[in-house]
């Protein structure tokens with residue numbers, strides 16, 4: 178007799194993984210792939226973090242920690258809020274998590290009941306809606322476009338049919354790099370609070386901005402959940418460490434969930450990553466390279482026909498509207514890879530309905546790779 182398989186596990190895949198597989202195949206046959214599809218820094222963790230990890234490997238038992246993580250680390254994160262944003266984040270309400278991904282699972286379980294409805298802007302990071310779906314929470318898609326800088330607004334939320342229990346925002350966002358300015362963030366926070374909606378602010382790309390620095394939702398709302406990570410600015414994706422600032426009404430449930438689901442976040446990474454806060458020069462040099470790459474691509478991509486680009490005010494992505502070039506972004510990215518060796522990501526991951534008309538360029542690699550990729554795309558367009 179066939180065994181039962183749960184429908185809630187049947188969530189959409191990450192299409193970018195297919196691109197990565199195809200890129201690896203191309204690399205084996207042609208050896209010429211330029212990776213503009215990857216969503217992570219191309220650099221290692223800061224040198225001081227690596228040295229701290231080496232010391233911890235031989236000097237520490239590396240057992241479990243508290244479910245919320247090491248207090249010394251939570252105090253460092255709290256200091257970071259004071260120094261960076263001038264806000265108070267009580268270390269007792271900072272939970273260190275297994276990447277921001279772990280924080281999403283904890284947040285959604287602590288804040289929403291099965292059957293609740295949570296607004297997610299598209300284009301957006303697909304895991305929000307896919308994790309919500311796996312937990313039986315309805316992800317209500319709010320389509321955004323260049324008119325609102327690809328960010329949700331009260332008017333767009335008003336237009337949603339039925340009630341909402343929460344809103345997830347990301348500033349800077351993946352895939353557009355679009356940011357929410359301080360006033361707009363306050364307006365969204367007020368909107369949510371006034372309607373009993375829980376605001377979850379994904380701040381994972383903070384530190385990687387090209388004009389104004391990003392604002393934390395914590396400055397505007399004590400009831401929101403702020404999620405962040407060591408993955409992007411701190412250049413530590415594989416160390417699997419993030420954190421969340423837990424609002425006053427949820428610490429105990431988040432703690433019990435964390436104890437039962439994860440026991441504790443990875444200890445070696447916790448011990449090492451404290452040094453990340455003393456590595457600003459190295460990390461800011463990465464951001465300076467991203468800024469150079471961004472400038473180069475914003476100048477060169479239009480020469481290859483990619484001239485409808487999102488603002489890319491932060492993160493390391495450029496989201497391009499390729500309407501008129503294709504109606505099938507997956508096939509289009511495959512064709513570009515086959516003909517140029519440049520790997521880029523189709524928009525279908527980020528926007529289920531309109532994604533076939535969009536692609537994402539990641540500029541987290543070297544400036545030399547960006548220049549070569551742009552040159553190849555311009556030649557391809559001419560051919």
Ligand SMILES: Cc1ncc(COP(=O)(O)O)c(C=O)c1O
Pocket residue numbers: 216275276277278279302347350351379381405406407408414418419
């Ligand atoms: C917007 C956004 N949030 C969260 C994540 C998850 O990151 P991590 O679990 O490594 O912290 C990503 C990864 O690409 C992302 O782009």
